[in-house]
Amino acid sequence: MRALAWVVALSCSACGGEVEPVAQRAPPAASSAAIEHEHEPWSDAWLEREAVRYLDEPEFRRAQLEASLTNPDNQYSRKRLAAYGLGDRGWDALPEWVPATLPITNAIVEQLRAGADLPQPSPRIWDGRRPTNLAEWIGLGERVFHEYPLRPEIFAHHALLDPELATAVGLGPERSDEQSRWPGVIAFVDLDGATKIGITCAVCHVGKNPDGELIPGRARRDFDYGRMRLAYYRDTGATVDPQLAERMAGWGPGRADITDDDDEDPVAIPDLWAVRELRHLTQAATLIHEHPAALAIRQETQLLHANRELARPPRELAWALAMYVYSLAPPPRESAAPTPEGEALFRRSCARCHDGPTGAGEPIAAERVGTDRALAFGRARGTGLYRPAPLVRVADAGPYLHDGSVATLEWLLDPDRLAVTPGHAFATDRPAHERAALLAYLRTL
């Protein structure tokens, strides 16, 4: 999976001025220092410059970690504060790991289905040369996104051997030709020296456009991780806790519990559009994104943790992955017809929360949003907040709310929905024609 967390509450405020953003903070000190650079913050040139600070200044990394944690007391934060950026101890003392990987293709899948052993991955995914410009960083990051293992995934290995199961859980190739890849599925030499099937960021974040084309950055909303795991248990006779099985069966396509506590708080896979513009990351606004190091540290520690904390990725790969994520954008489309009435309604009813270039404004107290509380108040990543969802291509981004509990935009704004899925009542009290106008506007974003 990727480095950002998954979707956020779609928080469209119809409550006028009542909802006050609660996560207002001064920018972190390191960010202020960065502004002194000659380059405009977040410009391409600035990103190139800031890479050196993240890569070569341990104190800077530690300061950026501390500045990026919205709630330093949740489990996510405490674990990182205890182990990250400590020089000769903690995670800095882990070995660097540059794995040898091999993308899975149709040809390899056919061989495996015929009983062949996994092919030997070679070479390693990085030659150790540090990129020198943003284009090179993005190129390296693309490879990390598609090929750096998050962990061995016996469930995916099992699923790709069964054509019906693979299709049912959303695993499959980009195209039908022999060399076409299965995004997010690799063979790799694991930390114990054995070759295994693994998953990468792309397994969740290469998704189908409405025309069926697989696009990096788009959520794979037909990927049913819970079903994939349950199929494994069913087919192999491996045992599984009945309560866990029930939970996994309830996740459905495009959703999973991705926190390491025992709370039941599944979230929906988000699109990765305009991440460079977001100032908070994850649905519960777990991270303050005032500097790209916040995302790079997120990805560095995610890759480290997902690989069982046995090794860490070279920081160049984490920075490269951040730059690649920043480069992701939805495919262009034809201009939509203007919808002035809907836009006016949006400005009046929604824009107080859904502001800024992406529509993801300042985080909102979870009680005010009123949706399921488990994630916002979970021990793992809880902040008491939900971030208004980015609205880039929002019409294609269902299911909605942070947990993907609402299937369509129409249902989100339907007042009858509140009896089924409470929360985010904003705009549901509008007359039907106004809601229709609002929907028309949202479809243009």
Place this chain on the structure above:
Amino acid sequence: MFLALVSACTAGGGEAEKPDTKPVAESAAPEPPPRPEPEPEPTTKISVASVQMIQDCPDPEPAPESADVPASAERAPAQPGATARTEPYKRGRAPVGKSFRQPCDQSTVQLALETDGDAPVAVEIKAVRILSQGKEVGQIQTRKPTIWTDNSYQPWDQTVAPGAPTKASYKLSMPKWSEVETAIGESSFGHMFTLEIDIAVDGQIQTVSSPEFPREEPHVIVT
């Protein structure tokens, strides 16, 4: 280990002199050689890099070619197109091809060790305690030491070679979680712990502490 000290002998009859009280020589007697500084005792620095506490899994049967591999063993470079050594799956009911095993996420602790002496140093973990807010709440055992070499962890004889940092990993058993939860008064999930590890270094015990870590659910795909 003992320091090798050099004793200074006078040229005048073999009496040992106290260097600090030796008078300035009036004769032409040669100056004794300067007393060498005592060499610092070699030290071995140990720190805990990480702990991941999830499950304790049955050890797989060793693959024949990997049995008794010494720490410094070199593996043949990968050949493109060759098939790979795969996990030793047990026979199951997989519908196609391979058979699979019970999923399990092994708990581990990772250590960084470095000695500044000239000779290899033997280390051995003697005890591991799990702590909550500094108080012992359980015990853990370690097994299967491995060393980071050639881009993976390989079996290790627990000897720290001089001259380069050693990155090691051990499998961890589980504490008795019911006793841990009695001691902490709440669920062990969502609670932060540390490990305190006694390590014998050439027979002398060093105690090191880990960063904070939580007990993790085995089922999740953490991102």
